[in-house]
Amino acid sequence: xxxxxxxxxxxxxxxxxxxxxxxxxxxxxxxxxxxxxxxxxxxxxxxxxxxxxxxxxxxxxxxxxxxxxxxxxxxxxxxxxxxxxxxxxxxxxxxxxxxxxxxxxxxxxxxxxxxxxxxxxxxxxxxxxxxxxxxxxxxxxxxxxxxxxxxxxxxxxxxxxxxxxxxxxxxxxxxxxxxxxxxxxxxxxxxxxxxxxxxxxxxxxxxxxxxxxxxxxxxxxxxxxxxxxxxxxxxxxxxxxxxxxxxxxxxxxxxxxxxxxxxxxxxxxxxxxxxxxxxxxxxxxxxxxxxxxxxxxxxxxxxxxxxx
Amino acid sequence: xxxxxxxxxxxxxxxxxxxxxxxxxxxxxxxxxxxxxxxxxxxxxxxxxxxxxxxxxxxxxxxxxxxxxxxxxxxxxxxxxxxxxxxxxxxxxxxxxxxxxxxxxxxx
Numbered sequence: 001x002x003x004x005x006x007x008x009x010x011x012x013x014x015x016x017x018x019x020x021x022x023x024x025x026x027x028x029x030x031x032x033x034x035x036x037x038x039x040x041x042x043x044x045x046x047x048x049x050x051x052x053x054x055x056x057x058x059x060x061x062x063x064x065x066x067x068x069x070x071x072x073x074x075x076x077x078x079x080x081x082x083x084x085x086x087x088x089x090x091x092x093x094x095x096x097x098x099x100x101x102x103x104x105x106x107x108x109x110x111x112x113x114x115x116x117x118x119x120x121x122x123x124x125x126x127x128x129x130x131x132x133x134x135x136x137x138x139x140x141x142x143x144x145x146x147x148x149x150x151x152x153x154x155x156x157x158x159x160x161x162x163x164x165x166x167x168x169x170x171x172x173x174x175x176x177x178x179x180x181x182x183x184x185x186x187x188x189x190x191x192x193x194x195x196x197x198x199x200x201x202x203x204x205x206x207x208x209x210x211x212x213x214x215x216x217x218x219x220x221x222x223x224x225x226x227x228x229x230x231x232x233x234x235x236x237x238x239x240x241x242x243x244x245x246x247x248x249x250x251x252x253x254x255x256x257x258x259x260x261x262x263x264x265x266x267x268x269x270x271x272x273x274x275x276x277x278x279x280x281x282x283x284x285x286x287x288x289x290x291x292x293x294x295x296x297x298x299x300x301x302x303x304x305x306x307x308x
Numbered sequence: 309x310x311x312x313x314x315x316x317x318x319x320x321x322x323x324x325x326x327x328x329x330x331x332x333x334x335x336x337x338x339x340x341x342x343x344x345x346x347x348x349x350x351x352x353x354x355x356x357x358x359x360x361x362x363x364x365x366x367x368x369x370x371x372x373x374x375x376x377x378x379x380x381x382x383x384x385x386x387x388x389x390x391x392x393x394x395x396x397x398x399x400x401x402x403x404x405x406x407x408x409x410x411x412x413x414x415x416x
Contacts, residue, residue: 035364039363039364042363043360043363043364046356046357046359046360046363047356047357047360049355049356050353050356050357050374051374053349053352053353053356054349054353054374054381056345056348056349057342057345057346057349057381058376058378061376061377061378061379062376062377063374063375063376064375064376064377064396065373065374065375065400066372066373066374066375067371067372067373067375067400067401067404068357068360068361068369068371068372068373069369069370069371069372069401069404069408070361070366070367070368070369070370071366071367071368071370072361072365072366072367073366073367074401075360075361075364075366076401088364095399095401095402095405096399096401096402098401099398099399099401251331251332251333251348251351252328252331252332252333252334252344252347252348252351253332253348253351253352255344255345255348256345256348256349
Protein backbone atom coordinates (compact mmCIF):
# COMPACT_ATOMS: atom_id res chain seq x y z
CA UNK A 1 0.00 0.00 0.00
CA UNK A 2 2.70 2.46 0.94
CA UNK A 3 4.55 1.85 -2.30
CA UNK A 4 1.67 3.42 -4.20
CA UNK A 5 1.97 6.63 -2.20
CA UNK A 6 5.75 6.69 -2.39
CA UNK A 7 5.52 6.78 -6.17
CA UNK A 8 2.94 9.57 -6.11
CA UNK A 9 4.93 11.65 -3.64
CA UNK A 10 7.98 11.52 -5.86
CA UNK A 11 6.17 13.37 -8.63
CA UNK A 12 7.41 16.97 -8.74
CA UNK A 13 4.94 19.32 -7.10
CA UNK A 14 3.20 16.70 -4.99
CA UNK A 15 3.10 17.70 -1.32
CA UNK A 16 1.59 14.52 0.00
CA UNK A 17 -0.96 11.81 -0.55
CA UNK A 18 -3.37 9.67 1.39
CA UNK A 19 -5.59 6.66 0.86
CA UNK A 20 -9.13 6.35 2.20
CA UNK A 21 -11.19 3.19 2.35
CA UNK A 22 -14.80 2.81 1.25
CA UNK A 23 -15.95 4.27 4.58
CA UNK A 24 -13.86 7.39 3.96
CA UNK A 25 -11.43 6.42 6.73
CA UNK A 26 -7.83 7.34 6.17
CA UNK A 27 -5.97 4.04 5.99
CA UNK A 28 -2.51 5.28 5.09
CA UNK A 29 -0.97 8.65 4.39
CA UNK A 30 2.24 10.34 3.43
CA UNK A 31 1.47 13.92 4.30
CA UNK A 32 3.73 16.42 6.02
CA UNK A 33 2.74 18.13 9.24
CA UNK A 34 0.16 19.58 9.83
CA UNK A 35 -1.91 17.43 7.47
CA UNK A 36 -2.82 14.72 9.98
CA UNK A 37 -5.39 11.96 9.38
CA UNK A 38 -8.12 13.76 11.26
CA UNK A 39 -7.76 16.85 9.10
CA UNK A 40 -7.63 14.70 6.00
CA UNK A 41 -10.79 12.95 7.13
CA UNK A 42 -12.55 16.28 7.41
CA UNK A 43 -11.36 17.30 3.99
CA UNK A 44 -12.63 13.98 2.66
CA UNK A 45 -16.01 14.70 4.27
CA UNK A 46 -16.18 17.98 2.40
CA UNK A 47 -15.32 16.25 -0.84
CA UNK A 48 -18.05 13.74 -0.10
CA UNK A 49 -20.46 16.63 0.42
CA UNK A 50 -19.68 17.94 -3.01
CA UNK A 51 -20.21 14.47 -4.47
CA UNK A 52 -23.57 14.30 -2.73
CA UNK A 53 -24.58 17.54 -4.35
CA UNK A 54 -23.34 16.29 -7.68
CA UNK A 55 -25.56 13.24 -7.36
CA UNK A 56 -28.41 15.54 -8.32
CA UNK A 57 -27.19 15.47 -11.89
CA UNK A 58 -27.09 11.70 -12.11
CA UNK A 59 -27.56 9.71 -8.95
CA UNK A 60 -26.38 6.53 -10.65
CA UNK A 61 -23.11 7.97 -11.86
CA UNK A 62 -19.97 6.69 -10.20
CA UNK A 63 -17.25 9.26 -10.03
CA UNK A 64 -13.70 8.36 -10.92
CA UNK A 65 -11.75 11.58 -10.49
CA UNK A 66 -12.01 14.99 -8.90
CA UNK A 67 -9.52 17.70 -9.72
CA UNK A 68 -9.70 20.97 -7.83
CA UNK A 69 -7.36 23.84 -8.57
CA UNK A 70 -7.00 26.50 -5.92
CA UNK A 71 -4.85 29.63 -5.82
CA UNK A 72 -2.38 27.78 -3.64
CA UNK A 73 -2.33 24.36 -5.24
CA UNK A 74 -4.21 21.29 -6.35
CA UNK A 75 -6.36 18.74 -4.62
CA UNK A 76 -6.62 15.70 -6.86
CA UNK A 77 -8.78 12.74 -5.91
CA UNK A 78 -9.04 9.42 -7.72
CA UNK A 79 -11.17 6.39 -7.09
CA UNK A 80 -9.10 3.25 -7.55
CA UNK A 81 -10.26 -0.27 -6.74
CA UNK A 82 -12.78 0.84 -4.15
CA UNK A 83 -10.25 3.13 -2.48
CA UNK A 84 -9.93 6.87 -2.70
CA UNK A 85 -6.54 8.44 -3.20
CA UNK A 86 -6.16 12.09 -2.33
CA UNK A 87 -3.15 14.03 -3.54
CA UNK A 88 -2.26 17.50 -2.33
CA UNK A 89 -0.01 19.35 -4.73
CA UNK A 90 1.60 22.68 -5.37
CA UNK A 91 0.49 24.94 -8.25
CA UNK A 92 3.58 23.82 -10.15
CA UNK A 93 2.25 20.26 -10.44
CA UNK A 94 2.51 18.64 -13.84
CA UNK A 95 -0.96 17.08 -14.15
CA UNK A 96 0.10 14.72 -16.92
CA UNK A 97 2.80 13.28 -14.68
CA UNK A 98 0.28 12.83 -11.92
CA UNK A 99 -2.04 10.94 -14.26
CA UNK A 100 0.77 8.53 -15.00
CA UNK A 101 1.49 8.33 -11.29
CA UNK A 102 -2.10 7.31 -10.59
CA UNK A 103 -1.86 4.54 -13.18
CA UNK A 104 1.25 3.21 -11.49
CA UNK A 105 -0.37 3.55 -8.09
CA UNK A 106 -3.31 1.49 -9.33
CA UNK A 107 -0.97 -1.30 -10.35
CA UNK A 108 0.76 -1.21 -6.98
CA UNK A 109 -2.52 -1.20 -5.11
CA UNK A 110 -3.55 -4.27 -7.02
CA UNK A 111 -0.63 -6.16 -5.49
CA UNK A 112 -1.09 -4.79 -1.99
CA UNK A 113 -3.99 -5.25 0.34
CA UNK A 114 -6.00 -2.65 2.16
CA UNK A 115 -4.58 -1.86 5.60
CA UNK A 116 -6.89 -1.20 8.55
CA UNK A 117 -8.00 2.39 9.06
CA UNK A 118 -5.79 4.73 11.02
CA UNK A 119 -8.72 5.43 13.31
CA UNK A 120 -8.58 2.65 15.86
CA UNK A 121 -12.07 1.72 17.14
CA UNK A 122 -13.01 3.07 20.53
CA UNK A 123 -12.27 0.64 23.37
CA UNK A 124 -15.10 -1.01 25.25
CA UNK A 125 -16.33 0.97 28.28
CA UNK A 126 -14.36 0.30 31.41
CA UNK A 127 -16.06 -0.97 34.58
CA UNK A 128 -17.03 1.78 37.05
CA UNK A 129 -14.01 3.05 38.97
CA UNK A 130 -13.76 2.91 42.75
CA UNK A 131 -15.46 5.76 44.60
CA UNK A 132 -12.14 7.35 45.55
CA UNK A 133 -11.10 7.95 41.98
CA UNK A 134 -12.55 10.77 39.92
CA UNK A 135 -15.19 9.75 37.38
CA UNK A 136 -14.06 9.37 33.80
CA UNK A 137 -14.90 12.01 31.27
CA UNK A 138 -18.23 11.41 29.57
CA UNK A 139 -17.96 9.51 26.31
CA UNK A 140 -20.06 12.05 24.54
CA UNK A 141 -17.35 14.68 24.92
CA UNK A 142 -14.06 12.90 24.45
CA UNK A 143 -10.93 14.93 24.81
CA UNK A 144 -9.03 14.78 21.56
CA UNK A 145 -5.84 12.92 22.30
CA UNK A 146 -2.72 14.14 20.58
CA UNK A 147 -1.81 12.13 17.54
CA UNK A 148 1.00 9.73 18.07
CA UNK A 149 4.24 11.11 16.63
CA UNK A 150 4.55 8.05 14.44
CA UNK A 151 1.34 9.01 12.66
CA UNK A 152 2.76 12.22 11.33
CA UNK A 153 5.37 12.88 8.75
CA UNK A 154 8.24 14.84 10.28
CA UNK A 155 8.81 17.26 7.46
CA UNK A 156 7.91 18.16 3.94
CA UNK A 157 11.45 17.49 2.80
CA UNK A 158 11.43 13.94 4.08
CA UNK A 159 8.09 13.34 2.39
CA UNK A 160 9.41 14.49 -0.93
CA UNK A 161 12.35 12.19 -0.64
CA UNK A 162 10.10 9.18 -0.48
CA UNK A 163 9.88 8.36 3.17
CA UNK A 164 7.74 5.27 3.80
CA UNK A 165 4.09 5.78 4.49
CA UNK A 166 2.89 5.70 8.06
CA UNK A 167 0.28 3.22 9.18
CA UNK A 168 -1.66 2.81 12.36
CA UNK A 169 0.10 1.32 15.33
CA UNK A 170 -1.97 -1.08 17.40
CA UNK A 171 -1.17 0.92 20.51
CA UNK A 172 -2.18 4.27 19.08
CA UNK A 173 -4.72 6.09 21.22
CA UNK A 174 -8.16 6.37 19.69
CA UNK A 175 -8.65 9.69 17.98
CA UNK A 176 -11.88 11.59 18.50
CA UNK A 177 -14.74 10.81 16.19
CA UNK A 178 -14.82 13.10 13.18
CA UNK A 179 -16.91 16.15 13.86
CA UNK A 180 -18.42 18.63 11.51
CA UNK A 181 -16.27 21.69 11.36
CA UNK A 182 -17.91 23.57 8.59
CA UNK A 183 -21.32 24.71 7.65
CA UNK A 184 -21.37 22.96 4.31
CA UNK A 185 -23.01 19.98 5.94
CA UNK A 186 -25.94 22.20 6.64
CA UNK A 187 -26.52 22.71 2.98
CA UNK A 188 -25.78 19.20 1.83
CA UNK A 189 -28.97 17.84 0.53
CA UNK A 190 -28.32 14.41 -0.80
CA UNK A 191 -31.15 12.00 -0.69
CA UNK A 192 -29.66 9.59 -3.15
CA UNK A 193 -29.09 7.07 -0.43
CA UNK A 194 -25.75 6.10 -1.85
CA UNK A 195 -23.80 8.16 0.60
CA UNK A 196 -24.70 8.47 4.26
CA UNK A 197 -25.54 12.08 4.93
CA UNK A 198 -28.07 13.81 7.07
CA UNK A 199 -30.91 15.36 5.17
CA UNK A 200 -31.23 18.94 6.17
CA UNK A 201 -33.27 21.83 4.99
CA UNK A 202 -31.69 24.40 2.77
CA UNK A 203 -31.04 27.84 4.07
CA UNK A 204 -29.91 30.60 1.78
CA UNK A 205 -29.31 34.00 3.21
CA UNK A 206 -29.70 35.89 -0.04
CA UNK A 207 -30.94 33.60 -2.71
CA UNK A 208 -31.33 34.74 -6.24
CA UNK A 209 -34.37 33.92 -8.24
CA UNK A 210 -34.01 31.40 -11.04
CA UNK A 211 -34.15 33.54 -14.11
CA UNK A 212 -34.68 31.27 -17.02
CA UNK A 213 -36.16 28.13 -15.64
CA UNK A 214 -39.83 28.89 -15.57
CA UNK A 215 -41.68 25.94 -16.96
CA UNK A 216 -38.53 24.08 -17.82
CA UNK A 217 -39.06 21.44 -15.20
CA UNK A 218 -42.47 20.74 -16.67
CA UNK A 219 -41.17 20.71 -20.23
CA UNK A 220 -38.30 18.43 -19.25
CA UNK A 221 -40.78 15.93 -18.05
CA UNK A 222 -43.29 16.23 -20.86
CA UNK A 223 -40.90 16.62 -23.75
CA UNK A 224 -38.94 13.57 -22.77
CA UNK A 225 -41.78 11.45 -24.05
CA UNK A 226 -41.56 9.28 -20.98
CA UNK A 227 -44.46 10.89 -19.21
CA UNK A 228 -47.60 12.59 -20.38
CA UNK A 229 -49.83 14.98 -18.54
CA UNK A 230 -52.25 13.05 -16.34
CA UNK A 231 -55.94 14.01 -16.51
CA UNK A 232 -56.03 15.34 -12.95
CA UNK A 233 -52.57 16.84 -12.95
CA UNK A 234 -52.07 20.30 -11.53
CA UNK A 235 -50.62 21.44 -14.83
CA UNK A 236 -47.75 23.61 -15.98
CA UNK A 237 -49.07 26.91 -14.65
CA UNK A 238 -49.14 25.63 -11.10
CA UNK A 239 -45.76 23.93 -11.44
CA UNK A 240 -44.26 27.12 -12.85
CA UNK A 241 -45.72 29.07 -9.98
CA UNK A 242 -44.31 26.63 -7.47
CA UNK A 243 -40.89 26.82 -9.03
CA UNK A 244 -40.93 30.60 -8.92
CA UNK A 245 -42.15 30.66 -5.34
CA UNK A 246 -39.50 28.20 -4.21
CA UNK A 247 -36.76 29.94 -6.16
CA UNK A 248 -37.53 33.18 -4.35
CA UNK A 249 -36.49 31.46 -1.14
CA UNK A 250 -33.72 29.08 -2.11
CA UNK A 251 -32.45 30.37 -5.44
CA UNK A 252 -31.40 28.33 -8.44
CA UNK A 253 -31.45 25.09 -6.54
CA UNK A 254 -35.25 25.23 -6.50
CA UNK A 255 -35.56 23.24 -9.68
CA UNK A 256 -33.49 20.39 -8.33
CA UNK A 257 -35.40 20.36 -5.08
CA UNK A 258 -38.66 20.29 -6.98
CA UNK A 259 -37.51 17.35 -9.07
CA UNK A 260 -36.26 15.49 -6.05
CA UNK A 261 -39.48 15.85 -4.10
CA UNK A 262 -41.50 14.87 -7.14
CA UNK A 263 -39.38 11.76 -7.43
CA UNK A 264 -40.10 10.89 -3.80
CA UNK A 265 -43.81 11.01 -4.58
CA UNK A 266 -43.31 8.86 -7.64
CA UNK A 267 -44.60 11.71 -9.76
CA UNK A 268 -43.27 14.05 -12.39
CA UNK A 269 -44.08 17.66 -13.13
CA UNK A 270 -46.52 16.40 -15.73
CA UNK A 271 -48.26 13.83 -13.56
CA UNK A 272 -48.47 15.45 -10.12
CA UNK A 273 -52.14 15.36 -9.27
CA UNK A 274 -54.30 17.53 -7.06
CA UNK A 275 -54.51 14.63 -4.63
CA UNK A 276 -50.75 14.83 -4.12
CA UNK A 277 -50.50 18.59 -4.14
CA UNK A 278 -50.86 19.18 -0.44
CA UNK A 279 -48.25 16.56 0.42
CA UNK A 280 -45.95 17.99 -2.19
CA UNK A 281 -46.23 21.50 -0.77
CA UNK A 282 -45.49 20.15 2.68
CA UNK A 283 -42.40 18.39 1.41
CA UNK A 284 -41.14 21.48 -0.36
CA UNK A 285 -41.86 23.65 2.66
CA UNK A 286 -39.89 21.22 4.78
CA UNK A 287 -36.81 22.12 2.78
CA UNK A 288 -36.99 25.73 3.95
CA UNK A 289 -35.27 26.33 7.25
CA UNK A 290 -36.72 29.73 8.03
CA UNK A 291 -40.26 29.37 9.47
CA UNK A 292 -41.31 32.73 8.05
CA UNK A 293 -40.16 31.76 4.57
CA UNK A 294 -41.84 28.40 4.97
CA UNK A 295 -45.12 30.06 5.88
CA UNK A 296 -44.86 32.50 3.01
CA UNK A 297 -44.13 29.72 0.56
CA UNK A 298 -47.05 27.59 1.74
CA UNK A 299 -49.46 30.51 1.50
CA UNK A 300 -48.34 31.27 -2.02
CA UNK A 301 -48.43 27.61 -3.02
CA UNK A 302 -51.95 27.16 -1.68
CA UNK A 303 -53.18 30.02 -3.84
CA UNK A 304 -51.70 28.60 -7.03
CA UNK A 305 -54.30 25.95 -7.95
CA UNK A 306 -56.96 28.64 -7.98
CA UNK A 307 -55.02 30.58 -10.57
CA UNK A 308 -55.21 27.88 -13.22
CA UNK B 309 -13.80 36.47 -22.81
CA UNK B 310 -14.65 33.94 -25.47
CA UNK B 311 -18.16 32.89 -26.35
CA UNK B 312 -19.44 29.61 -24.99
CA UNK B 313 -19.44 28.14 -28.49
CA UNK B 314 -15.75 28.80 -28.81
CA UNK B 315 -15.14 27.24 -25.41
CA UNK B 316 -16.87 24.10 -26.63
CA UNK B 317 -14.51 24.02 -29.58
CA UNK B 318 -11.32 23.90 -27.53
CA UNK B 319 -11.51 20.17 -26.96
CA UNK B 320 -13.27 17.33 -28.78
CA UNK B 321 -16.03 15.74 -26.73
CA UNK B 322 -17.29 18.87 -24.98
CA UNK B 323 -20.99 19.16 -25.72
CA UNK B 324 -22.46 21.83 -23.50
CA UNK B 325 -21.46 24.97 -21.68
CA UNK B 326 -23.18 27.56 -19.53
CA UNK B 327 -22.19 30.77 -17.83
CA UNK B 328 -23.72 31.69 -14.50
CA UNK B 329 -23.41 34.29 -11.79
CA UNK B 330 -21.98 33.39 -8.41
CA UNK B 331 -25.39 32.28 -7.13
CA UNK B 332 -25.85 29.85 -9.97
CA UNK B 333 -28.29 31.88 -12.02
CA UNK B 334 -27.78 31.01 -15.67
CA UNK B 335 -26.67 33.91 -17.82
CA UNK B 336 -25.91 32.12 -21.06
CA UNK B 337 -25.86 28.57 -22.38
CA UNK B 338 -24.73 26.72 -25.48
CA UNK B 339 -24.87 23.13 -26.65
CA UNK B 340 -26.64 20.22 -25.02
CA UNK B 341 -26.99 20.49 -21.26
CA UNK B 342 -29.44 21.20 -18.51
CA UNK B 343 -27.87 24.56 -17.78
CA UNK B 344 -29.96 25.39 -14.75
CA UNK B 345 -29.32 22.12 -12.96
CA UNK B 346 -25.62 22.19 -13.77
CA UNK B 347 -25.12 25.75 -12.66
CA UNK B 348 -27.12 25.21 -9.49
CA UNK B 349 -25.03 22.17 -8.66
CA UNK B 350 -21.82 24.01 -9.45
CA UNK B 351 -22.82 26.85 -7.15
CA UNK B 352 -23.62 24.43 -4.35
CA UNK B 353 -20.45 22.39 -4.83
CA UNK B 354 -18.38 25.49 -4.36
CA UNK B 355 -19.18 25.65 -0.65
CA UNK B 356 -17.70 22.32 0.51
CA UNK B 357 -14.77 22.71 -1.84
CA UNK B 358 -13.98 26.08 -0.31
CA UNK B 359 -14.21 24.58 3.15
CA UNK B 360 -11.72 21.94 2.10
CA UNK B 361 -9.42 24.71 0.89
CA UNK B 362 -9.74 26.58 4.18
CA UNK B 363 -8.68 23.49 6.10
CA UNK B 364 -5.71 22.86 3.84
CA UNK B 365 -4.73 26.49 3.40
CA UNK B 366 -5.03 26.36 -0.35
CA UNK B 367 -6.63 29.74 -0.99
CA UNK B 368 -9.39 30.64 -3.39
CA UNK B 369 -11.12 28.18 -5.66
CA UNK B 370 -10.22 28.50 -9.34
CA UNK B 371 -11.48 25.43 -11.17
CA UNK B 372 -12.76 21.99 -10.47
CA UNK B 373 -13.82 18.94 -12.42
CA UNK B 374 -15.67 15.74 -11.68
CA UNK B 375 -15.13 12.77 -13.95
CA UNK B 376 -17.45 9.83 -14.35
CA UNK B 377 -17.43 6.78 -16.53
CA UNK B 378 -20.12 8.44 -18.62
CA UNK B 379 -18.76 11.97 -18.76
CA UNK B 380 -17.09 14.87 -17.10
CA UNK B 381 -18.18 18.14 -15.55
CA UNK B 382 -15.82 21.12 -15.52
CA UNK B 383 -16.29 24.39 -13.68
CA UNK B 384 -14.15 27.49 -14.00
CA UNK B 385 -14.66 30.26 -11.45
CA UNK B 386 -14.22 33.87 -12.44
CA UNK B 387 -16.49 35.82 -10.15
CA UNK B 388 -19.35 33.87 -11.61
CA UNK B 389 -18.51 30.63 -13.29
CA UNK B 390 -18.51 28.68 -16.51
CA UNK B 391 -19.77 25.08 -16.48
CA UNK B 392 -18.82 22.69 -19.25
CA UNK B 393 -19.94 19.11 -19.74
CA UNK B 394 -18.37 16.57 -22.04
CA UNK B 395 -17.18 13.07 -22.62
CA UNK B 396 -14.83 11.54 -20.07
CA UNK B 397 -11.22 12.57 -20.45
CA UNK B 398 -8.08 10.78 -19.37
CA UNK B 399 -6.61 14.09 -18.40
CA UNK B 400 -9.30 16.31 -16.87
CA UNK B 401 -6.58 18.66 -15.62
CA UNK B 402 -5.64 19.48 -19.19
CA UNK B 403 -9.25 20.18 -20.17
CA UNK B 404 -9.65 22.39 -17.10
CA UNK B 405 -6.58 24.33 -18.10
CA UNK B 406 -7.88 24.90 -21.62
CA UNK B 407 -11.30 25.97 -20.35
CA UNK B 408 -9.73 28.38 -17.88
CA UNK B 409 -7.64 29.95 -20.59
CA UNK B 410 -10.57 30.19 -22.97
CA UNK B 411 -13.08 31.42 -20.42
CA UNK B 412 -11.17 34.19 -18.83
CA UNK B 413 -7.58 34.18 -19.87
CA UNK B 414 -6.73 32.62 -16.52
CA UNK B 415 -3.58 30.69 -17.19
CA UNK B 416 -2.96 28.04 -14.51
